[in-house]
Amino acid sequence: MVEFEEHAQGGRRAPLDIAEAALVLCDAAGRVESWPDTAERLLGHPAADVLGRPAAEVLDPADAARLPALAAACRAHGGWSGPLTVRRKDGARVGVLAQLAPVTDRAGAGHWLAVATEQSPFPGWEMSRAVLERMLTQTPVGMAVVDTDLRFVWSNLALERFGGGPARERIGRRLAEIQPGIDAESLEAQMRRVLETGEPVLGYEHIGRPRSEPTQERAHAMSFVRLDNGDGRPIGVCYTVIDITERYRSRQRLLLLDRAGTAIGRTLDVTRTAQELADVAVPDLADFVVVDLLDSVMRGGEPPTGPPGATDLVALRRAGQQSVRPGIPEAVVAVGDLAAYRPASPPIRALTDGRSWRAERLDPDGAEWAPEVPGGRRRRLLAQGLHTAMVVPIRARGTTMGVTSFFRAARGEPFGADDLRLAEEFVSRAAVCLDNARRYTRERDAALTLQRSLLPQGDVEQNVLSLATCYRPADELAGVGGDWYDVIPLSGARLALVVGEVRGHGIGAIATMGRLRTAVQTLAALDLRPEELLARLDDLVSRVSEEGGQGAGTGAVGTSCLYTVYDPIGRCFTLASAGHPPPVLVAPDGTAAFADVPVGPELGVSGLPFEAVEVPVKEDSVLALYTDGLLAGADSPAGGPPAERLLRALTAPGAALHTLGESVLGALVPPRQRDDVTLVLARTRGLDPDRLASWELAADPAVVGRARELAAGQLAAWELPDLTFTTELVVSELVTNAIRYGSGPIRLRLILEHTLICEVCDGSSTAPYLRHPRTTDEGGRGLFLISQFTHRWGTRYTPDGKVIWAEQLLA
Known part of the structure; x- marks a missing residue:
């Protein structure tokens, strides 16, 4: 649609569009055959007064006398444009800009098509006249008229640039016959809709590959207007076509960037972020994408400094890859494996100098791009028909972490400069996410290492209990928490089992956990009863909180803890809880139930006393201690409440403890857990007399x-x-x-x-x-x-x- 604004008195806007202009169809003798509503509004004559009558009757006598000469000029040059004066029914004269074109229907009969729009007395109508003059001859806007059978009766020269052959070869043929490869059925469906409803369709976007350019995807904006005769019966459709490929591609680039902004970096995992980068680029930008990172980056470390050696192969870790083809047949290495490149290859050059590389056509003999290494990468690339490529370094905060390689095979057009700029744009966005994930991986690994160093190392040597511990940290978005457990040997062949949870996540929670675990071990060495031990631990937390002056902000306040002592001679557990969920006791026959333990306040909250309870057990019973993260993600409408699911999961008589623990985690803990999960299983043994x-x-x-x-x-x-x-x-x-x-x-x-x-x-x-x-x-x-x-x-x-x-x- 061609449009410009003309500002007149009062700010009136005069659009120039085929849907707004008056389209008048006349027979070879100049008698009016079609007079639409736009003609009636513009020229001031109702259709009943002019249909079947000579068009000259509505013109000023001077212009009516010029019609034979204008018709001759139109036949000689394929069209005519210029100003005319029309006499309205009320006698007023109206100046119009008119464009005349000869039209031939499929029966060979001649017609005239006139397109008219009102002249403007204000500055800018010369522009309107110029646009109108070029509309049918020199305009980039393609125009055509089809009859009710959707067969061409006329088209301008500009339409030839959109494929389908010369205008004379279109006459009497349908769009589906002259351009079968552009999804002509959908366009003809729009024409039928306009014929049936009379409502114009404006700005309809169509994406296809013209027969004249089968390797290029083009986008067109099309408008359809129905032509009616005097009785209001439709006699055809006039449509226009404008090439909007660049606008369409620009919009697709913006959509791709927008999608990249939301799809990349949803986690703080390096491998997932790299895979998201590959997924976003396929298929809108490339047919095959690989993301290779330095091995140290995958582990969260800093990239090595200095260029690679001049002769040795350089190994990068494959972090992500995607293809339009199922199974990614182009790949020669799997995600997580090493991919080797020569130092002179485009990926390593981009990694070294930090500049992107692009090849519109890959050289089949270019061994420097894909060296022959185990796996036959070069042979695989050639066999899959990858013919154009780009390599973009992954850089963030002055650090190059790897490269992203883009290939096309299915689509024929090579990568252009705009494609490279687009790739650089969203790779740079992904690079920030990858760098954040790398830094977080390093910090998370440090936190996990600190946490493991503060938890029990190895198994405690004892015979009265069989133990199995299962720990699963929260996902990377939540961070490592302060869950802890402990097994403390006591006098008289007794064992103390401890499980606790510090509020919050991160290094602070882990440090608090270490302090509390040390305090519990110190108090346990005094052989205190469970309720007395929790009371002294509560006093310690309150005192540390007061010394810190920030209440719960110190991290220890609000900690939960469960302390239990197993006596193999008396075969009983003595338990006390400070705000911790009760454990589960599984009888030898597999019957599971929650232990009836009074749950006292959390540590440092109220100072109220704690209460202990003695629970006798049979030989080969199992006590399950856990943190509340085990039940936090276990909600399932189908499986019932989390507590019931835990009891069902623990009902497995005779199962090995490690197997039972993994089964419980698999049944209750989702893949992306928002809280740490700790599970301690203890199978009882009595002391032989x-x-x-x-x-x-x-x-x-x-x-x-x-x-x-x-x-x-x-x-x-x-x-x-x-x-x-x-x-x-x-x-x-x-x-x-x-x-x-x-x-x-x-x-x-x-x-x-x-x-x-x-x-x-x-x-x-x-x-x-x-x-x-x-x-x-x-x-x-x-x-x-x-x-x-x-x-x-x-x-x-x-x-x-x-x-x-x-x-x-x-x-």
Whole structure:
């Protein structure tokens, strides 16, 4: 559509368009055959007054006398344009710009097509006249008239540039016959719609490949207007065609850039971002795209400095690739593998100098582009018909991280300068996302390394529990959290299991987690009851919070923690919770249920007391401790509430713990988890009765020798003669201290687990302490000797008194 603005008094806008001009069709004798509404509005005569009458009757007498000469000039030159004066029905004269053209229908009959628009008395109508004069002859706008059967009756010279042959060869033929490859059916459907409804179609966009340029995709804007006779019956359609390929391509480039802005960088994963870059470019820009990055970039590190060697192949890591063909047959390496290039190849040159490279036509013999390396890259490129290429370096913040290579095979047109600018534009946008992902990968790896260093290293050597731990960090957008777990050996062959979660993510949460884990280990060494341990931990968090002066901003406030102690002799768990979800207890038959544990406040929140509960268990039961991230992403309308899904997932009698843990994570944790997930599974074992020996002793110094004999006899039964001397020494010292400083009944107990444990219990709550005696002291060396001859020793308190214990390694 050709349009210009003409400003007259009052700012009237006069568009020049085939839909606004008056289209008048006359027969060979000059009698009016078609008089549309636009002609009636412009020329002031109703259709009933002029149809079938000579067109000269509506003209000024002077112009009517010129009609024979104008007709002769029109036949000689293929058309005529100029000003005419029309007499309206009310007698007023109207100046119009007219364009006359001869038209021949498929029967060979001659007609005249007149296009008229009103003259303007204001500056600029000369421009209007010039445009009108060129509309049918020299304009780039193609025009044609088809009859009701959609057969051509007339077309101007400009239409030939859009394909289909000369104008004379179109007469009597349909568009589908002269240009079958441009989806003529859709265009003819628009013409039929206009014929049926009478409503013009303006600015209809059509994308196709003309027969004259089969390798070039062209875009056209088309307008369709119906032509009616005096009875209002349609007699044909007049349409115009304008080439808008450049505008269409510019719009497609903007759409591609817009899509790149939303599709690239949705994650902070280097490989995913590289794959998104390849996905966006196919198929709108290229048929095959590969993204190769430096190996250090894939790991989150800094790119190496300095150019590559002059002779060695340079290896880049394939980070992403995409093709219009299923299966990406053009690829010779898979994502994640190394692709080798020669130093002189375009990818390495672009990587080294930071400048893009483009080849409109790839040289089939250009071995420097695709060297013969294992996999036959050059043969594969040639076999797939890749004929044009671009290589764009991936640069951000002054750092070159890799290259992106673009190829075309299916479409014939080579890459142009505009294509290269477009590729550079959205690769530069992707480069920022890749650099962000690289930096985040480095920071995330550092956080994960710190977190792993703060969590238990290896398995704790013990026999009373089988343990399996499963940890899955949150996705890269959420960051690493502060989940932690711990397994702490206690006296009396007992084990403490701890699981907790610090609010927030990142280095701060991990540091807080490390502090709390250290505090729990320190408090556990005092052999405190679970509820007392949480109370002291709560005091610690509150004190640290007050010292920081920022309340919950210190990170520890609001931490949840579950502390439980397993006693293999009594076969029970003693549990206490500080705002942590209750664990799941799975019976040997596979029945799963949540343990009835009172959930106290989170640490540092209220200062209220905590409560512990003792849960007896059977042999081969499983206790599942977890953080709330396990249930956070488990909502599923089909599977039911998360808690029910957890119970179902844990119902697997006899399953190996590691297998069970992975099965639970697979059932409840989505691929992109927004929170860390920690799962600790513990299968119980009781202590065999023959591994425990206990004796009641009188508070008489004479029983010390008897206690040594009993211990030596038991070690002989356990076939541990090497430990007899040290055990007799430990028993002698501990029983002597209990008789001298303790009160009430005395009990001696030996426990054989993965270590040998000696315990002496009395009714006093006074704790012994280790000291360095002077050379002149006659006593005070008992605990010092015990500390030197045993692995460790300590004191724990019971409701009836205290227990002093010492532990020896079996080796």
